[in-house]
Amino acid sequence: MSEPVALKLTAKDFKSDQEVRWCPGCGDYAILAAIQQFMPELKIPRENTVFISGIGCSSRFPYYMNTYGMHSIHGRAPAIATGLSVSRPDLSVWVVTGDGDALSIGGNHLIHALRRNVNLKILLFNNRIYGLTKGQYSPTSEAGKITKSTPVGSADAPFNPISLALGAEATFVGRTIDSDRKHLQSVLRAAAEHEGSAFVEIYQNCNIFNDGAFEQLKDPATRDDHLIRLEHGQPITFGKDGQFCVVHPPGGFGLEVRDTASTPTEDIVVHDTSITDPAYAFALSRLPGFDLRNTPIGVFRSVRRPSYDSVVQGQLAEAKAKVTETPEQQLAALLASGDTWTIS
């Protein structure tokens, strides 16, 4: 990534001249606006920022950002972005993808980008439905979901994207919600500062084919009882006046929710994103069921591991450091390596 420079950019600078063509009321609008407003904060010149997407509603995103961008093919954005990022360490490369794009057709590329720790910011807009193909169930749709392609209910068990990313050795994993601009920007900020792959799941409403999928997390009447706002270094409590808390029950593998009033303070888990063992973040990711009760949002995990880009660039730099000849001289020597003979 580039060094920050004194730039006076505003949200407007990141708006392209293209007409935005998502359905009215789509959650993608809120995410786009939040990101356009957030980008100037990074102080990265627009020309050094690249958005790469796959296929799906969310993948139209790059067209609306006045940066460099590529709308590629279904599922392949992480692979394409990897080639760009590793060969151009001066760029800030963002991947925009959806639940079908990243977890179904592109599942392989996602997990390998994460395990390599490529210096990519991967934003997964999860609306739990295929929108652009008009309403089939997705790999994050709840089991039994009735859609056009599953008239009597889906037989698939869904992925938990956070669990999946953690299992793929992701070094940064976060979750946020389209409608909460402040929170969304805080998670993006942390992701942008992370060296290596930063995976951010964004709950996004598809008001046409899966409206209200995350309503319990948004409705003022229910959200406080459902949402766990993770803060590094803070005890994990939530609900009205912090009435619930998260504990690590002795003898168990996971985490559980308890009443704060009846729990000794020292038993309440203090959130720590820097724990090397992914088991803790994984346990957090398993707290909610499909009713969205006990849904953690924020940064689950943020640990340091050399990025793929830095290792590859380091190998190149080390090899080049030994070179004293011009490329042409080097090439001539390479061509003549091995056993040669001369005919006069």
Add this chain to the structure above:
Amino acid sequence: MSKQIRQLDRVVIRFAGDSGDGMQLTGDRFTSETAQLGNDISTLPNFPAEIRAPAGTLPGVSSFQVHFADYDILTPGDAPNVLVAMNPAALKANLVDLPPGADIIVNTDEFTKRNLAKVGYSSNPLDDDTLAGYAVHPVALTSMTIGALAEQDVSKKDAERAKNMFALGLLSWMYSRPYESTLRFLERKFARRPELVAANVAAFKAGWNFGETTEDFAVRYEVKPAKMPPGTYRNITGNAALSLGIVAAGVRSGLPVFLGAYPITPASDILHELSKHKRFGVTTMQAEDEIAAIGAALGASYGGALGVTTTSGPGVALKGETISLAVALELPLVIVDVQRAGPSTGMPTKTEQADLNMALFGRHGEAPVAVIAPKSPSDCFYAALEAARIALTYRTPVILLSDNYVANGSEPWLLPDVATLPDLRVEFATTPNSEDGGTFLPYLRDPQTLARPWAIPGTPGLEHRIGGLEKADKTGDISYDPANHDHMVRTRAARIDTIPVPDVEVEDPDGDARLLVLGWGSTYGPIGAACRALRQRGLPVAQAHLRHLAPLPANLGAVLRSYDRVVIPEMNLGQLAHVIRARYLVDAIGYNQVRGLPFTAAELETMLEEVLKNV
């Protein structure tokens, strides 16, 4: 005793043994010694896909054929004059290819009852009349090697493993090869285990001395150096030459090379080779799959690198969608397909030319790309440079169709002067290109090349978005306009069709041929050898060979129509012939074999002679 020395003009030797016997290495060393002597050479390795098939069985036989001569040769030879058979399986698998009178050197130690039974010999072929008509030289290779190394500080197993060096020593003596390069090679190979250097050198010398002293080998042969153009040579395989060509393309373009690849036979050697050349700014990425490999290469091209992906047929099938994206994005990309016998896994270590249809047509939508094919191992170097030139100049994917035959075969290569290699420098867009100079139009084309500007991320003021959706001419904005789509599809086709490629050259020394043999890719050698043989017999025949399959040379139609008959030999069921017939309405005759092996010159000669009867 003094031995008779006999001069030969050419010899074909085949080393054959178990996969673990080191036959590829033995053949390689013999080839290198032969190259040092200045003979012209052509080699053909033939090995199973299994890494270690059960020892001593027919499927486990690995062989290496080397043809060397005192004149320029085009093929690894149709039939061996000499077979070195390290075990009964090697004998049985290769006997069918031997002409009567050929020399057979057999390792008698391996002709045990058990080994004979493994390959279905009910009696020992060394004792019955199986080998009648051949000059059989029974040699106790294993026990003599172990005996020769009795004083060496090596285990019996290591001593036995050196038997291939005994065989090499014997053959090197027989054909008067200089062996210094082999001794140097052994020192390099076993640098960390001096006791193995000593053992292998001792085995080699024991083989040499055995030849000199035994009465079984009464004659020693010499093959004089060939008259070849002056210069420095090295022996090179197609995969090695192709790798060097990619490095050279990076140097001559001044661009970093990015190779995305997934391991696949027979292309993996290119990944291995390029991974050694980081000092040239070559990045190699072993991707999670074929799709990611080309995706990463395309991403790197987008960022201003020379993106390359290397694979074989099944991999190209997986890459198809990304090739189409590259067609739409109009970015440079080199896709190397080292063809092997298909469909599906087919015969991964055997050769075929059956991916031509896929290269030309195997994508969704109208997605034309440039296609080129090297004609010989050393030509892979120049084909790689040419693929890079077209990709960079015309901002297009280019498919390079190598195959297992040229990839693993080898020949002497006259090293080029680096300064004479094509200049591949490109200019990235740096400023807005609209008429008023105010905006950047990513799909405004160069009127000559029809290439669009290559504006890489990091260039201020040229921020733009590209993608797989149809783009409006010039602006690159998303467009569903019918007329625009028609225009863009035709423009993408014209972009490939109008790439200037050299005219196809016809080899017709006397100018009186009425039969033209048209080939492409690796069939150049056998076709050329067959044509020469026919001409020597006074039968006129012309040869034309295509390097560019898309676009085809502008003069091809005229060339085809100027002959009474056109024959197209291919290692497929007539894929080029189909194109030629459709495009030029020429009644070309296909000659097709898909046996996983290159054509022999003799079979082509016989076939062409038949055709000539009706011309």
